Amino acid sequence: MSDAVLTAGDRLAGRLLERLAEATTDAPGITRVAYGPGERFAHDLVRAEGEKLGAAARIDAAGNLYLTLKGRSPDLPAIVIGSHLDSVAHGGNFDGAAGVVAGLAVMAELLEQNIQLPRDLIVLATRAEEAVWFPLSYPGSQAALGLLDPQALEAKRSDSGRTLADHMREEGFDPDAVRRGVPGIDTDKIAVFVEAHIEQGPRLVAAEAPVGIVTGIAGGFRYVDAKCLGAYAHSGAEPRFARHDAVLGFADLVAGLEAEWDALEREGLEATITFGRVQSDPTQHGGSRVLGELGFTLDVRSAEAVVLERIEARLRAILAEVGGKRGVTFETGPRFTWEPATMSPALIAKLDRAATELQMRAPHVPSGAGHDAATFAGAGIPTAMLFVRNENGSHNPHEAMEIADLDQAIRLLLRFVTDFDTDQP
């Protein structure tokens, strides 16, 4: 077989991504709300393209889409390539969609080259991966495996205030089956799950490599509705000794957690600590106010559970110290956690070999962001991920993946699937 130059796959990936961008533009950027019209359009488009290629389409109770290209031995567990089709509001076109399109492109190349794999190849387009819509970890892929906590169906979508169950039902799916744990696909029917995704950081740009092989997905915890509470007062009239200034309390917290991050780095431990929202109350704030309340989110991530525990412990100590020093209190509110996930070392080795054969630079990189792949790894399925080089991060309109780099990921996936049953370690 030839995979030096992509033909059908190449044209298909670029074309589909362009159509998606046109249809879901929401300047600046694109918006594909989970269980909303943009995600629906993307699923319909991918389904139609898959069926055009000759794949059999199936949609599960949660709305996940499975496009199956028959292999020679349909009883063997399948190779599943998947990612999501929703986006954040005013996000970029490639986050999620590039991985699904890459799977379709692999199918198209196989067909163009008249290759039938030993086992089924399934392209899986999941639902609702972006936690900005529902405060949940990958509910679409969790439901695909019948693992979604029934409680999660009551989670409310951030824009509509309506539940996940409502939105599933509105889109024509079956939340009751999801609640009963009916899987969209049995785990023992999956030989391997592989996700391609744009990198959301700058490591591949810095390494000048088009593609990276992911070593693991960080876990983390997030406080989505934390507050520093002090006392409102008049900026001119309230003397310093009498102030309970929420801004000073918050600034101390930022400095305290940054000192902890410094300490972790000195010990060679990796983590990220981020305040993604900082917001005084618009009905209370103003130029002449000492702020009595400052709301914020805190997002902490690490591939190592012990590091997460250490940061949580330090956080508690800082909140107590700052509270005493500043005369403020902190309410951390609901805690949202997700587990770290390890990628399969055997699959990483297979991807390394495929890259070597293609003379492609594909360095190992960690994933600080969460991905559907974590669901499959967490369920004990051998799982791998590829990152595609991308400038300017993700979750913003300035994502800048080159289609030429996505082509490299498609070539690597193609080699991976064709070698899967012949390749020996």
Place this chain on the structure above:
Amino acid sequence: MSDAVLTAGDRLAGRLLERLAEATTDAPGITRVAYGPGERFAHDLVRAEGEKLGAAARIDAAGNLYLTLKGRSPDLPAIVIGSHLDSVAHGGNFDGAAGVVAGLAVMAELLEQNIQLPRDLIVLATRAEEAVWFPLSYPGSQAALGLLDPQALEAKRSDSGRTLADHMREEGFDPDAVRRGVPGIDTDKIAVFVEAHIEQGPRLVAAEAPVGIVTGIAGGFRYVDAKCLGAYAHSGAEPRFARHDAVLGFADLVAGLEAEWDALEREGLEATITFGRVQSDPTQHGGSRVLGELGFTLDVRSAEAVVLERIEARLRAILAEVGGKRGVTFETGPRFTWEPATMSPALIAKLDRAATELQMRAPHVPSGAGHDAATFAGAGIPTAMLFVRNENGSHNPHEAMEIADLDQAIRLLLRFVTDFDTDQP
């Protein structure tokens, strides 16, 4: 005369403040928008009560209300007692209104006790003192003296987006006359301006004194639309080395200015430094974001111009340092300034003597907040201010002035006006 116990004045103050609170309730607290319905109601109420007492009512081109009780020699410059009737949104009932009502109560007591003063007594209710509505320093009292910068008429009200001129016209006043500098009252017709106002800080509560005599009004500067600009990124994916985190830049600024405040205090210099609004962009922020922008206000006050200049210089140095260290930039936006104002030492001495005669504790206190009195002092009119003890600050629904303390201010004002032409230093 007897001023040991208030009679008419007492009942009038409590009754008017109750009616005001009922009519302008906007839970939590009250709202009397400058040139809005709450301020209009308050002006109408005060006018009706003044006329009931026999005072002559007059309204100037900007809508300021003058209630004149004739003295024996109308050619002598008048004693003017005044304050404002607007409030912040969801503010307290006493900020401003207590001072106007105190002036009416003094009138009522004079009439009840059949005292005619040597000179006219004018109760002045100004407009639009709260800078939250128009980003201006006391446009109402400035217009009363014919001193309002014509540019100020184009300032936009924060809630409506419409100009001060528009709002004046809508309420039936004459912005063109204001623009031409037609005064509501000639400065040479004013012997003295006295403002009573609730204290907006806790000094009188700490001193256990019902009333304080103000030594001076702080000046200051404010940046109402400042921003720390970094780069948006994904919290999990963006490694620390690549971040331009606006939150860290802002926290450094807070810490830097606090260190400057420490240095000022060590040198015995007074100032306040306050961030009254801190706000990430709701269309951009979220749990998984590194923030690329954080908006804030910065309010700096001191009675000494040299201290204000020193803080401004230090601010510029900090912004440059933090920008370099964090890879962020700062845009400070429009700068709004107001001058410090000195209260008349001769009037302070008169008030001291009146308090001594009444065996009333009335300590000297600074005013960190701005007041209409600063306009009159700035115009060279001998000016004094009384503060009334008040818990929980102002600009919030929890103001807690006791009417009994306001009565003490009314007693002191009454003694001040009756002694004004007889009292010898």
